[in-house]
Amino acid sequence: MRVITGSARGRRLRTLEGDSVRPTTDKVKESIFNIIQFDVEGARVLDMFCGCGQLGIEALSRGAEFAVFTDISRQSVAVTEENLEHTGFRNIAKTVVTDSLSYLDRTSEIYDIAFLDPPYRAGLMEDAIERVRLHIADGGIIVCETDSHEVLPEVIDGFTSKRYKYGKIALTIYRKGA
16 A cells, blocks of 8 residues: 555555455545545545544645544554654644544544545444534535445535445545535
């Protein structure tokens, strides 16, 4: 796994071994950033359920201003911190070992882009969408990665959505005020 483009282009990112993590494939990651490419520069980003932090790091590499990474796994956050050091983004990022949903209940931060990639079939996505939407700036984006069989709401209050399918993976992109 590597950073696709931007200031950290080509840098390899470390990930945890085993079945506890499911990194976003390079094909899907490239598709995400093709869809949101004009929204990344200067954005404040939230990478929930961050795993190794690759989506937030890709956003930082492409010019995002700041990123917050949350995960309940200490090991995932430790790998994310290593990846931030390796890519030179540690000073424009914050990592938090916490349940990603409870983080949203405690913070007053507003984000331009939020990446949601919880464990598949864990029943977390709709609750995550409901909570994170309150922390999205006007014109902001929520990027949801799910199993292609999981169906997310087409409409959430104040947001429009578009769904994309890539084999066994689906992306649902919600845009606030569009």
